[in-house]
Amino acid sequence: MPYHEFECSKCIPERKKHAVIKGPGEDLTSALPLGYLNTIPGSISERGCAYCGAKHVIGTPMKDVIHMSHGPVGCTYDTWQTKRYISDNDNFQLKYTYATDMKEKHVIFGAEKLLKQNIIEAFKAFPNIKRMTLYQTCASALIGDDINAIAQEVMDEMPEVDIFVCNSPGFGGPSQSGGHHKINIAWINQKVGNVEPKITSDYVINYVGEYNIQGDQEVMIDYFKRMGIQVLSTFTGNGSYDDLRAMHRAHLNVLECARSAEYICNELRVRYGTPRLDIDGFGFGPLSDSLRKVGLFFGIEDRAQAIIDEETARWKPELDWYKERLQGKKVCLWPGGSKLWHWAHVIHEEMGVEVVSVYTKFGHQGDMEKGISREVAKKLRVPYLNAHAYHNGPWKGYEGWVRFARDIYNAIYSPIHQLAFVDISKDEIATDTKFVTQKILSDGNVSEEVKSSNELREYTGKYDNLTTIREKTYPEYPLQKKLSVV
Amino acid sequence: MHCAVKEKERAGVINPILTCQPCGAQYASIGIEDCIGIVHGGQGCVMFVRLLFSQHFKESFDIASSSLHEDGAVFGATHRVEEAVDVLLMRYPDVKVIPIITTCSTEVIGDDIDGVVLKLNNELLPEKYAGREVHLIPVHTPSFKGSMVSGYDVAVKDFVSYFAKKGEPNGKLNLITGWVNPGDVAALKHLLAQMQVEATVLFEIEDFDSPLMPSGREVSHGSTTIEDLRGTANALGTIALNRYEGGQTAEYLESEFEVPAIIGPTPIGIRNTDIFLQSVKKMTGKEIPQSLVRERGIAIDALTDLTHMFFADKKVAIYGNADLVIGLAEFCIDLEMKPVLLLLGDDNTKYPNDPRIKALEEKVDFNMEIIMNADLWELENRIKNEGLELDLILGHSKGRFVSIDNNIPMVRVGFPTYDRAGLYRHPVVGYQGAVWLAEQMANTLFTDMEYKKNKEWILNVW
Secondary structure, three states: OOEOOOHHHOOOHHHHHHOEOOOOOOOHHHOOOOOOOOOOOOEOOOOOOHHHHHHHHHHOOOOOOEEEEEOOHHHHHHOOOOOOEOOOOOOHHHHOOEEOOOOHHHHHHOOHHHHHHHHHHHHHHOOOOOEEEEEEOHHHHHHOOOHHHHHHHHHHHOOOOEEEEEOOOOOOOOOOHHHHHHHHHHHHHHOOOOOOOOOOOOOEEEEEEEOOEOOHHHHHHHHHHHOOOEEEEEEEOOOOHHHHOOHHHOOEEEEOOHHHHHHHHHHHHHHHOOOEEEOOOOOHHHHHHHHHHHHHHHOOHHHHHHHHHHHHHHHHHHHHHHHHHHOOOEEEOOOOOOOHHHHHHHHHHHHOOEEEEOOOOOOOHHHHOOOOOOOOOOOOOOOEOOOOOOOOOOOOHHHHHHHHHHHHHHHHOOHHHHHHOOOOOOOOOOOOOOOOOHHHHHHHHOOHHHHOOOOOOOOOOOOOOHHHHHOOOOOOOOOOOOOOOO | OOEEEEEOOOOOEEOEOOOOHHHHHHHHHOOEOOEOOEEEOOOHHHHHHHHHHHHHHOOOOOOEEOOOOHHHHHHOOHHHHHHHHHHHHHHOOOOOEEEEEEOHHHHHOOOOHHHHHHHHHHOHHHHHOOOOOOEEEEEOOOOOOOOHHHHHHHHHHHHHHHHOOOOOOOOOEEEEOOOOOHHHHHHHHHHHHHOOOOEEEEOOOHHHOOOEEOOEEOOOOOOEOHHHHHHHHHOOEEEEOOOOOOHHHHHHHHHHHOOOEEEOOOOOHHHHHHHHHHHHHHHHOOOOOHHHHHHHHHHHHHHHOOHHHHHOOOEEEEEEOHHHHHHHHHHHHHOOOEEEEEEEOOOOOOHHHOHHHHHHHHHOOOOEEEEEOOEHHHHHHHHHHOOOOOOEEEEOHHHHHHHHHHOOOEEEOOOOOOOOOOHHHOOOOHHHHHHHHHHHHHHHHHHHHHHHOOOHHHHHOO
16 A cells, blocks of 8 residues: 655655555555654644643543643643533633743742742632642743642642642653653552542443543433443543542443543553443444443443433434435544544444545554545545534534534535635626525435435434533432442 | 722732733744744644634644654754754745744753754755745744733844845835734724825735635735835834834834834724824824824714713723733723723733823723733632622633623623634724724623613613
8 A cells, every 4th residue: 555645745755654545455554654753843733742632631621620730821821722621510620720820030940939829829719629730831841840749748738639740741742642641640640549439339430531522421421320320430521530539449441532541541450450441422333332332341231222222213313314415425534533543434334424534643553553444545625524622512422423414514515615616707607596505405416205204304402412411310220239349 | 099000919820811922923923925933842832822823813824843852852952943944945935934933941941043043044055945045033932931922022023123124215114013913904004095105014914814715725824025024124114003012123123224113002092093193194294184084083973972871981801912901991991981900911021111001090080900910810800709890891712701600791802812703804903993892892782781681771762
């Protein structure tokens, strides 16, 4: 399989191995593009830094925490309000961010005193919050402030508070990925095992590598609760600091995003013997398989199947309405790390969409091995969807997947998208068509049978589908077994 | 009843109003044609700034990174700047201007970028790129000093001082706009066109608002040329609208090339726009035409419909860049409003002696606080815990939750304003800007009255 040398990369031979063209019948594993190498200087890179990989991606979705960065103000400002990880406590962690505001004099004389003052001020400003995560930045790493020592000093003086320190300066690795690893390991080393949870179910999991983008976590937790499973913690979306200190008591780690969080799962397996089960909330098939796997692990497949049946009956006709209208349409995928092959495959299977290229900015070679892209890697002018932050998500769950299909449909069949290709100085302008709707555009090539189907229907959910989930009550499954001491 | 000027008392920052210096240098760099900056530091220092620009403008901008990694942080990373310049020149054959913008990390490790530029000028450029026009400009913007505002100020000065070259007088006016939007540049150029004044605008950023064309997507980029920058030394005079965003460049041109300088005021509101036009008249000898008298009249007419009936005594808090905040406050006072809290988002030591702040201190006849080095917690804490009552907030999108959570209407103004559509297209300066701002404020108050059912019936007749 040939590597693909983009025109713009001709002058940088070492870039050649970063892209491949996959032909029919070729096995992608024979020539994977390289990833997770140092960025070539002078690139207009989409990559972030190891600080953002730790703080912004993994730390900040934790909801009941003061998230403070020790450094000049920019790192904090830049990683604040630029992601859609929400939480059910009125988005506290999304709204507030804290910088120690390191200045020139601190660079010269040290900023440990400043740091301590900052920590105390922040707890004072938010007296109901007793937990803090503290992040090193390039500047504080280079001047060598002992952040751990200051955190310990404050904890000794204020026994009611707890502080987590993450030393992951921006320069620590080729991309945000280095920061993912550092914060995973730092969390298990510093915090896991510090809190003993109340166990309320025979089936106890940690939900790992899930960041509650637009509410994904809440959608998935809903399924687990309906199965009678206790979700001890979520690492980290909508997750609670103290819950995450009790991760060692789960029976199973259910892992969503391996790229950012497999490290902590692997450590939990080594240190506490907790098995890891990789799951996927995107797509009817993979989600159903995932729920079945979790059910199977605990011997409650029937509960899983009941949910799968109910959800499929409710949402499949809506997914298929879009599938009929998206057949053969081309899209370009631009997700974050590990989901790329998965998405390409499932989007094709369940929506009929052809994925023409995938792209990763911080994925590793391992991610490239996970699946098979169907098409030639070739960038076309196609409607673009941000698979990182979503348009109108959540996109996980059965309903979420329909929302994703709806968003793709609305992007492809936008009347404005059609108008954008018209050149009024050259093209013949039809004077008889006054307007078109998405459906007029999409249904031109759809059979009568599909058009008049009584079964298929457009998305019927609400703009905000989370409020109903948050207000739900769940069936009680009394504890059967005696609690075993792990 | 008085105006108190003070510093934020806390050491730290809870919800910053401004980001750090390199962002400002990057904003200046995208205003220049055939210019791609290299930010010497970690990748986040570029990626997030590009994200910020693209959030504000809904467009993408090119800025490169030297991608500082661990080895560079330990052993020095000047070689990565050398490589970055080479890669950029190879991949972008049209690039002529490359500012090398430092960050906290590369300033702390002490990379000598001036030395690197010298070396590249002596070796790489003549050896590999002979005959190609390339300008490498070191810009020192350590993040632990100043803010994005001072970073912008520094970069404008560095660009102008690099290029400005004495030649024949060009009869033009230098207009240094400060950190503004495409809509502001259009409004300022309109005023100058009415006065038949030719100007070099730093920077020509109207094209940041770029079209989606049938042939494919156009690139958003500024169009100030190298020739424009060279010619600044030969102008009739310089008007820098914002003291802290280009003011020192005007001073430089005056001291170095005897180009007369007028700094400020930020032409927000009728009064400040009047002064701006007077300054233009003074420098160019051109008369203020009837068309502008009429345009001003239309603006005054629009404001008169709003002031005493809707704006009078409304309490306003304003945060952001100092020049913008002061300009908005002065305008609000003319509209009979009471700007009770001004939050200046950085710690410039010149603020206490700023004549505009001095004037507020001396003349304001209601209680006003001006907080320097402020963060957004200064605003929110006063509302939540200290009983501050407000009718309106003026500021950028990063403070949106102060408005949302406290049910106080807010008009987005400044940078960034990503949570409202198309604001970069509209001016806040000039007579047009005065009308736009006042009507935005009025309509925002009206919507709030209706939403809260607070005398919403009053608009039944108006």
